Amino acid sequence: xxxxxxxxxxxxxxxPIIDGVEIFTVNAGYKTxxxxxxxxxxxxxxxxxxxxxxxxxxxxxxxxxxxxxxxSGMARALIVNSGNSNAFTGKDGKEAADMMVQMAAAHLDxxxxxxxxxxxxxxxxxxxxxxxxxxxxxxxxxxxSDYIQAANAISTTDTFPxxxxxxxxxxxxxxxxxxxxxxxxxxxxxxxxxLGYIFTDAKIxxxxxxxxxxxxxxNSFSCITVDSDTSTSDTVLAFATGAAKNDVMTSxxxxxxxxxxxxxxxxxxxxxxLVVKDGEGASKFIRIDIIGAxxxxxxxxxxxxxxxxxxxxxxxxxxDANWGRVVMAVGKAxxxxxxxxxSISFGGIQVAANGHAxxxxxxxxxxxxxxxxxxxxxxxxxIGEGKATIWTCDLTHGYISINADYRx
Amino acid sequence: xxxxxxxxxxxxxxxPIIDGVEIFTVNAGYKTxxxxxxxxxxxxxxxxxxxxxxxxxxxxxxxxxxxxxxxSGMARALIVNSGNSNAFTGKDGKEAADMMVQMAAAHLDxxxxxxxxxxxxxxxxxxxxxxxxxxxxxxxxxxxSDYIQAANAISTTDTFPxxxxxxxxxxxxxxxxxxxxxxxxxxxxxxxxxLGYIFTDAKIxxxxxxxxxxxxxxNSFSCITVDSDTSTSDTVLAFATGAAKNDVMTSxxxxxxxxxxxxxxxxxxxxxxLVVKDGEGASKFIRIDIIGAxxxxxxxxxxxxxxxxxxxxxxxxxxDANWGRVVMAVGKAxxxxxxxxxSISFGGIQVAANGHAxxxxxxxxxxxxxxxxxxxxxxxxxIGEGKATIWTCDLTHGYISINADYRx
Numbered sequence: 124x125x126x127x128x129x130x131x132x133x134x135x136x137x138x139p140i141i142d143g144v145e146i147f148t149v150n151a152g153y154k155t156x157x158x159x160x161x162x163x164x165x166x167x168x169x170x171x172x173x174x175x176x177x178x179x180x181x182x183x184x185x186x187x188x189x190x191x192x193x194x195s196g197m198a199r200a201l202i203v204n205s206g207n208s209n210a211f212t213g214k215d216g217k218e219a220a221d222m223m224v225q226m227a228a229a230h231l232d233x234x235x236x237x238x239x240x241x242x243x244x245x246x247x248x249x250x251x252x253x254x255x256x257x258x259x260x261x262x263x264x265x266x267x268s269d270y271i272q273a274a275n276a277i278s279t280t281d282t283f284p285x286x287x288x289x290x291x292x293x294x295x296x297x298x299x300x301x302x303x304x305x306x307x308x309x310x311x312x313x314x315x316x317x318l319g320y321i322f323t324d325a326k327i328x329x330x331x332x333x334x335x336x337x338x339x340x341x342n343s344f345s346c347i348t349v350d351s352d353t354s355t356s357d358t359v360l361a362f363a364t365g366a367a368k369n370d371v372m373t374s375x376x377x378x379x380x381x382x383x384x385x386x387x388x389x390x391x392x393x394x395x396x397l398v399v400k401d402g403e404g405a406s407k408f409i410r411i412d413i414i415g416a417x418x419x420x421x422x423x424x425x426x427x428x429x430x431x432x433x434x435x436x437x438x439x440x441x442x443d444a445n446w447g448r449v450v451m452a453v454g455k456a457x458x459x460x461x462x463x464x465x466s467i468s469f470g471g472i473q474v475a476a477n478g479h480a481x482x483x484x485x486x487x488x489x490x491x492x493x494x495x496x497x498x499x500x501x502x503x504x505x506i507g508e509g510k511a512t513i514w515t516c517d518l519t520h521g522y523i524s525i526n527a528d529y530r531x
Numbered sequence: 532x533x534x535x536x537x538x539x540x541x542x543x544x545x546x547p548i549i550d551g552v553e554i555f556t557v558n559a560g561y562k563t564x565x566x567x568x569x570x571x572x573x574x575x576x577x578x579x580x581x582x583x584x585x586x587x588x589x590x591x592x593x594x595x596x597x598x599x600x601x602x603s604g605m606a607r608a609l610i611v612n613s614g615n616s617n618a619f620t621g622k623d624g625k626e627a628a629d630m631m632v633q634m635a636a637a638h639l640d641x642x643x644x645x646x647x648x649x650x651x652x653x654x655x656x657x658x659x660x661x662x663x664x665x666x667x668x669x670x671x672x673x674x675x676s677d678y679i680q681a682a683n684a685i686s687t688t689d690t691f692p693x694x695x696x697x698x699x700x701x702x703x704x705x706x707x708x709x710x711x712x713x714x715x716x717x718x719x720x721x722x723x724x725x726l727g728y729i730f731t732d733a734k735i736x737x738x739x740x741x742x743x744x745x746x747x748x749x750n751s752f753s754c755i756t757v758d759s760d761t762s763t764s765d766t767v768l769a770f771a772t773g774a775a776k777n778d779v780m781t782s783x784x785x786x787x788x789x790x791x792x793x794x795x796x797x798x799x800x801x802x803x804x805l806v807v808k809d810g811e812g813a814s815k816f817i818r819i820d821i822i823g824a825x826x827x828x829x830x831x832x833x834x835x836x837x838x839x840x841x842x843x844x845x846x847x848x849x850x851d852a853n854w855g856r857v858v859m860a861v862g863k864a865x866x867x868x869x870x871x872x873x874s875i876s877f878g879g880i881q882v883a884a885n886g887h888a889x890x891x892x893x894x895x896x897x898x899x900x901x902x903x904x905x906x907x908x909x910x911x912x913x914i915g916e917g918k919a920t921i922w923t924c925d926l927t928h929g930y931i932s933i934n935a936d937y938r939x
Binding site: 179182210211212213215247249308350351353355432438441445446447448450451452453460462463477478479518519520523524526527 | 586587588589590616618619620621622623624653654655656657716717758759760761762763839840841842845846848849851853854855856858859860861862863868869870871873883885886887888926927928930931932934935
């Protein structure tokens, strides 16, 4: 890993072990011999699964497998390859992924559609079958790993392992959620993002878990962007082992469902924020609140137009209170807006309203806010009730350095 | 001006003087005393005008004035302020722009709606009335300037003056077109781009000129992007003095109309390419051809998705044949495509087809192509007849340096 992001948390959360989840990480050698790059996670029988995947049309075969297997609602294992995304690799890539699924199903003596698989890394190079086969065999007999080791093993250009935890009381029982996630570039999830996995001991039907995941996703992974580029491999899966033995939740009316949904939303937001905080080259964590838009969708799109504007992102990198670029981004978003009703604040300080800078505008406190690591932008469109929040990072020399020679 | 773009042409074209056009440039002192920043151009009586302006909702008052005055179809003068865009400046900005229009109309003893005005520079700071007034008075009595001096005076972050020329034979007479243009960042014209002005001695009705400008724009300025950000001030105007005294062209059936339209399209494309070649931080000029798309609009959008992808742009900056990022960009464009029918070529060398890298793919000649300054990408979507061409530049450290401290 390269230099750790300045936005990385000071400590990693001590995420709880989830009963029914066993983790193994090994070095298969996809790209390097120096770190573990193959993660194999097994689940107890009757583990439920739900998830969301990329909307990128050119998605990887792994994504196709996950979508297909999600229909079963059940999971016995997850395989994650790091260093090769196996996307756009045709028949060879498909065969390699299918082989790994087949091997795991045979090893666990379960149907193939209970095996999930993700691969992440460079696009267009088929996953090498021999390396994948040897690596997975090694994983079958490996010692147990912990969540930090798994978070490291699934990473690519990430500069720190990303873990999150949450919990909820269900009918007097404490249930736990632990999660790992990777991603730092090619981040503009159109639904899900990057590779993220949530593990919980809750007992819940796969249908309800799926509905909750889709809703949680809409307010977390779908609200972040690093560089406007949507990955071909984006996948977020939630595995519920049921080890907590709560009365099974089958609807939002079930005991504990509200609490569990809140915990799931919380962990998804934590995960999404971690990805932004490891945005390639990021030096600032930016929160953009849009209020007063025509509707929520319009607010979301205006927020993304600001968050994806290279000129807004570079201004913030330069700690420059150039709010005119925010005006520009609102205007290009293609949503209903009125130049003369816009109001813009940085760090709680209003800078512009009614079509011009506020009277007696003092840039000093705004400049002070921009020197910090957490930047807050509030835009009131001034025409309706629509609102949205988007999180992103700035655009720095680091992004160029990382991406101008990623494969080299 | 900072270091000249490596993509700048070796020499500037010796653009012909257009009868009926008089150019004056002075230092008003909007930002600096060190260069001319106010351009005043007058036109002979009966000069026709047509133009296209930004679709950015938060456009400047200058853009509003141009749109309104274009309805008259006639022009006596153009004022261009450089160093301050006067956008999002409310009543004060409006008054300053209106005052300049009023002064010019009084000076030339003509209706106000024959005066055109543009301003370019930082957003959100009202154009200072006193500086504007003193500057314009100075321009009224200034010595004549030439086209290179005007191209320099309208520039902001441009690293070289941009001029273009073209000509056509109309009924045995040679007519001339000369143009100046500025722009290098905030370039994702949704119709027009930046500030561009075309001058011709052709005699043509304003209605026909407008129709030709709209069509020429669709294949030139609307097909370029530097950073996906659409300016609040984009304006391209064409002024026809009629000094060539050809039989007036009033429809595409008029004598010479075909030839003139071709010359107009040619000069617009030259101008658009010059802007890309001065893209902030640009080191490569990239042409992206999309063929085989569902329709032309789909092809255009796929081309823009590739051209605006930070990951594609940084890969090319790094001379990295990372065609997988092109696959990703096609997939995220939101247009109809089929991963397994895509074909991609770099510099005429096919690298991927049918959902994977071509058999026996040899990266060496592709890497060689990427070392050059002119990069050609061809994407065959493989499903229809739609096609489009987009031009852009790479994304380098230079872009970050320029934009992280533009105002400083």
